[in-house]
Amino acid sequence: MSEVTLGVDLGTSGVKAVALDREGQVVAEVTRGYPLLTPRPGWTEQNPADWVNAAVDALRSLTGALGDHRPLALGLSGQMHGLVALDARGGVIRPAPLWNDQRTGEAVEEIEARIPRADLIARTGNRAVTGFQLPKLLWLRSAEPENFARVRHALLPKDYLGYVLTGELATEPSDASGVGALNLASRDWDGDVLAALELPRDLFPPVRESWAVVGSLRADLARATGLPAGLPVVAGGGDNAAAGVALGLSSRRPGVGSVSLGTSGVVFAPLTRPTPDPQGRVHLFCHADGGYHLLGVTLSAAGALGWLHSRIAPEVPLATLLAEAGAVPDGAEGLTFLPFLAGERSPHMNPELRASWVGLSLAHGRGHLTRALLEGVAFSLADAYAVMRPLAPLDALAATGGGARSDLWLGLVAGALGLEVRRPEREPGAAHGAAILAMPAAGLFPDLPAAVEGLSPGTRPVPPRVGLGGAYPRYRETFVRLYGPG
Incomplete structure (x- = not known):
């Protein structure tokens, strides 16, 4: 029985799931689509439930196509910058504004009024940008205060899928960089930036390395997908970083x-x-x-x-x-x-x-x-x-x-x-990169540089x-x- 790692990329138009063998060859791949919501001009949203349903369906079909190939680990990738706002029970509060959503112009101005642009760039590598997650949180606080009052966790799209698959809250630096509050020198949340914006640090998940195991597949989802219960789930990367790994x-x-x-x-x-x-x-x-x-x-x-x-x-x-x-x-x-x-x-x-x-x-x-x-x-x-x-x-x-x-x-x-x-x-695309990021955890390569170079x-x-x-x-x-x- 040969061994594979799986990669799931949560894209804007749909989800792609792939299985790669240790030579980087595609054993199977599946795509599933979901709708894009545009409730107002300049707004783009998606329902996180659509991501989960499509991902579970794609993994179920992928498992059926694996034959005698044994999955060892699953890596994640996805569209960056989106805001999945969760309540205290982990429920989704509202549809997720996406990377190309442009409703946050006033929130960007608020960030730059509180934090000098040069300081924000020096800390996070970026100025405030309408598509990033951080302005979306300020927009939510201003435009929908009743929803903001319920927010206990702010997750990126792929990290929300990881939370559903494992029950664990986590992110990694490549995707977290696109929030707008990650200090690039420390590769962790910048407490001074968040304090200036009056946002609690524990709103954001712990930052792990992209190749780190962040949890294991829940038993109910193992039954739903046909994958092994306890399958290691690796943090993965934002779509561009994961695609870079695959290339x-x-x-x-x-x-x-x-x-x-x-x-x-x-x-x-x-x-x-x-x-x-x-x-x-x-x-x-x-x-x-x-x-x-x-x-x-x-x-x-x-x-x-x-x-x-x-x-x-x-x-x-x-x-x-x-x-x-x-x-x-x-x-x-x-x-x-x-x-x-x-x-x-x-x-x-x-x-x-x-x-x-x-x-x-x-x-x-x-x-x-x-x-x-x-x-x-x-x-x-x-x-x-x-x-x-x-x-x-x-x-x-x-x-x-x-x-x-x-x-x-x-x-x-x-x-x-x-x-x-x-x-x-x-x-190769982001899903392939996610599968490669899972290979060190699967024991197929000694570390990530060896996997990237070898594949x-x-x-x-x-x-x-x-x-x-x-x-x-x-x-x-x-x-x-x-x-x-x-």
């Missing part, structure tokens, strides 16, 4: 990062020491391997392409839209797209930015709209990397996310950032589109004209 990205080897074209777009750069951007234009988080990493995030990447597909051309296969875009010259013949469909993170940190096509003419068709969108996302990532480069210069990027299946889009990213972009031979996937380069010419300066000119310097 072999290590803070011991800075210089090789990643670019993700998922719902959001992310440039990931490992660091050995916590070195923030003094202005907080990009994020500094703990990495799941014990080091650190910078993140440049554009909120609408493949999400923008999905929006175009569903709202403008739902009857057309996505492959057709991409083929049409591929027939359009670099620069989209003067058409520029600003991809701010949900506001923007790096480097603008402005939830009020909005998307637009600029320069439309009678000569432009559907292919130009798609091509300009692909280029606009690439240029927004280039804006973020321009801030990151002095702090964490990179030589190459490994590609991940659904949008990374497009050679055209990856070539545009390579051309815009001026970096080699490489596609992995397999498509790093092979890659092949994607030819860069170097003919973008004046398109990036035009993108910047359009941004400045509409929004001012940034």
Whole structure:
């Protein structure tokens, strides 16, 4: 009987569960979806019960597909920044606001009024950001005081799933970094930040290492999933950190990062020491391997392409839209797209930015709209990397996310950032990283560095589109004209 570890990634659109053998090969994988709630403009929420039901169903199906493979441990990953507010009995108080929720503008202003921005960045690596969990708590205190009065625990999405699976409250540094109150030097909650905001420290769970066992699978859930009772559950990592582990990205080897074209777009750069951007234009988080990493995030990447597909051309296969875009010259013949469909993170940190096509003419068709969108996302990532480069210069990027299946889009990213972009031979994601994070606890590797090094996937380069010419300066000119310097 061969042995496997399991990884569960609680994403925005659904949950993915995978089983990996000791060579990192996928033995089985299952996905299950759940709805996204948008009760008001700028609000995005999900019901944590939907996560749990989907995860249990996915694990049950995964167990049925394992055959004679024996699971040894389960690791967790998930979307960052969401707020799961629990009462004293561990019950969910309200739907969970998500990472791309923008209701917290006033809460961000409150944080910056109480804590100087430079001090907050020096302590936590980040300025106050609308999507982070900490402003969500202040919003809850102001907007729904009756609910806030009931809050006894504030958990991140994957940590809530871990609590349901084990009955134990815990988090780990890579995900906790995105709360907005983790001191990066101590890798624990910053008491001074929380005191300034009048929030009790025990609202937040204990911080364990990403590869630590935080509990064991409850007997009732073992029966529901078919997994062994007492199966060790490992803390895991936030989705970007876990995906970095799956791609072999290590803070011991800075210089090789990643670019993700998922719902959001992310440039990931490992660091050995916590070195923030003094202005907080990009994020500094703990990495799941014990080091650190910078993140440049554009909120609408493949999400923008999905929006175009569903709202403008739902009857057309996505492959057709991409083929049409591929027939359009670099620069989209003067058409520029600003991809701010949900506001923007790096480097603008402005939830009020909005998307637009600029320069439309009678000569432009559907292919130009798609091509300009692909280029606009690439240029927004280039804006973020321009801030990151002095702090964490990179030589190459490994590609991940659904949008990374497009050679055209990856070539545009390579051309815009001026970096080699490489596609992995397999498509590892956050769920795979969660399973790798569980391997030391399973005894399949002596420690996490050995697992990351031993399971790093092979890659092949994607030819860069170097003919973008004046398109990036035009993108910047359009941004400045509409929004001012940034």
